[in-house]
């Protein structure tokens with residue numbers, strides 16, 4: 001008896017296990033580990049992942065699998081294991097773990113189609129019958145017409161057939177037409193002679209194929225012979241030529257030419273850093289490296305040459321970069337070195353594009369993936385290295401269910417494949433650096449910039465003193481002066497404004513009333529171009545009021561500094577400066593990010609003004625001044641990592657100046673310039689910062705000395721939310737060891753979002769082996785309330801956001 005063991009798509013604790021199903025005769029060959037199937041489940045039919053095949057079961061009446069959704073597996077056998085581990089360590093359901101690994105098109109209910117990639121008369125009779133002269137048919141017809149899946153599977157393997165997802169967009173079916181002779185060259189020659197003299201255009205086409213019988217892209221043919229489609233069509237109808245289709249990938253980087261780059265001879269520091277990595281690659285040995293290199297020290301070149309090694313061994317590489325740093329510049333460096341062997345995965349791609357890139361991996365058409373967080377699940381089967389650039393970035397932690405950290409997944413996969421994992425950063429997280437100090441990770445250091453360029457000089461400006469001196473503008477006198485100086489010299493400047501906590505809110509000057517979102521406990525943000533107030537959490541919006549809703553005064557104004565407002569003031573201050581503003585508003589449209597950067601790179605502007613998105617990865621030769629407008633805006637977030645984040649951000653931003661021949665300068669404006677994270681960042685003193693911050697963490701019992709787990713409860717009813725959180729805290733106190741500290745219940749820093757109240761409790765612990773069990777029990781206890789009563793309980797192990 002052939003039995004499949006299946007995880008069904010019913011996320012609940014009772015169904016979070018394997019169910020046995022009979023594999024019917026006609027599906028024997030196609031049901032393998034890693035394919036998705038449709039199975040009967042109670043009265044319904046649901047999707048499921050096949051995780052195992054067996055011949056024994058203790059279930060009496062086995063139900064048969066209804067249908068298969070994939071012809072070839074979408075989850076590799078390694079990823080089956082990764083999914084189990086993910087589920088155990090983040091407490092998500094198995095099915096959610098597997099869903100998280102797949103591209104969007106495979107998750108949603110898109111229509112599927114079967115495409116024929118070969119010619120009709122070259123395929124088996126059975127397929128001819130199925131396609132009946134068509135190039136694409138609905139997927140369901142396979143079953144309706146009773147064609148065996150094994151036939152389809154064989155066709156897919158041979159590259160004759162292709163399963164496509166009909167994504168609702170214009171770009172779905174990208175196929176290109178190719179033209180070739182339908183007859184032998186001798187016949188072609190005869191035809192040529194037989195054509196009437198005046199049919200010169202047709203003759204020209206035939207002449208082409210007489211000399212070059214190979215198939216040619218129709219587009220190219222039209223162009224080369226300046227002929228028309230109608231003429232080609234005539235020749236096809238006469239049976240002289242024929243057309244075939246080939247699928248082309250929706251590759252957003254396809255049109256671009258990448259300048260091929262060659263490896264640099266490495267500096268001594270780079271050589272010392274790369275040798276242990278090469279050794280691990282060579283010995284097929286897992287080891288986690290922490291590559292600590294100052295900005296502009298050539299970390300990327302170390303990545304590139306490590307990958308080179310891996311490819312030479314016939315293996316594959318994953319490179320993670322933060323979404324925000326996935327700039328065209330970054331992509332270019334990988335494509336430039338490895339060309340079409342690289343797939344790129346990030347959120348700006350359409351669903352169809354992402355699917356195409358992912359499929360290239362599955363089909364082994366590429367050996368390198370460069371992508372954001374979820375690219376860590378790229379279905380390579382022969383990994384030789386995993387690289388995480390800017391390892392300190394909090395975007396590597398998924399904040400939605402399943403709450404995994406890409407670094408943990410990387411190390412799990414690195415162990416599985418016995419290959420090195422490289423974590424790179426100029427400002428490693430305290431956790432990683434502490435691990436390197438304890439030799440859990442191997443520390444590699446790059447202390448110098450390329451060509452011995454010095455780190456840019458940093459000047460800190462106390463904005464309180466500016467105010468006392470009568471300067472009410474948001475630019476200090478020093479910054480203004482330096483900006484003017486660069487403008488005169490024809491050099492470029494980058495101005496950075498932290499977005500968080502610094503948007504514009506509306507306040508009444510008479511009574512101090514701040515306009516908040518009626519559904520969330522947060523001030524609404526003023527949007528100048530539409531004259532409206534918007535909530536950034538729930539998208540609520542309203543018109544800008546003319547008088548205060550509290551006291552009816554008409555002195556209601558917007559405060560704070562948005563990028564738009566900075567741009568206006570800057571333009572007033574320096575009317576002749578050409579400014580590019582980069583923020584969510586100016587980069588919403590596809591490709592605009594790239595366009596703005598290219599323009600700046602071509603010196604189409606003097607000043608680049610922007611938010612977080614300009615803090616990373618930019619490498620422009622003419623940038624000699626970086627200004628940070630409000631360095632403390634991150635410091636005051638309710639987050640034990642706020643000092644660390646401030647240090648990281650300031651270091652990153654400063655790293656944008658003086659990367660090439662011209663020396664750079666940095667100006668940091670702040671209301672608390674004496675704060676240690678600002679002070680030490682301005683001296684590029686990572687080691688002192690590490691020690692100082694570690695002592696703070698030790699004192700307050702925070703990571704990396706202690707582990708944290710955050711439990712957040714939310715519900716529309718305030719009292720009920722408090723009550724549940726209280727009970728959970730109680731249970732934790734009773735069931736966890738006395739070593740663990742339980743803080744709470746307390747209202748979350750964002751106490752209400754989208755009309756839901758939010759309370760939390762935090763567990764601090766060093767060693768708590770029963771934690772997972774206790775947490776699971778709590779989730780089960782409230783499972784019914786979560787399903788029926790709109791209660792949300794989220795458990796975040798090692799949280800990165802305490803909000």
Ligand SMILES: Nc1ncnc2c1ncn2[C@@H]1O[C@H](COP(=O)(O)OP(=O)(O)OP(=O)(O)O)[C@@H](O)[C@H]1O
Pocket residue numbers: 264265266267270293294295296297298299300301426450617618619655
């Ligand atoms: N061995 C080398 N010889 C000459 N130039 C090099 C070498 N290695 C790197 N470079 C160049 O030095 C510059 C800085 O290197 P790179 O961008 O790799 O540094 P990085 O450490 O990744 O920087 P950041 O962390 O700031 O992004 C780049 O323009 C790169 O092409």
Ligand SMILES: [Zn+2]
Pocket residue numbers: 508509510511512513548549550551552553
């Ligand atoms: Zn008022």
Ligand SMILES: [Zn+2]
Pocket residue numbers: 517518519520535536537538539540754
């Ligand atoms: Zn809101």
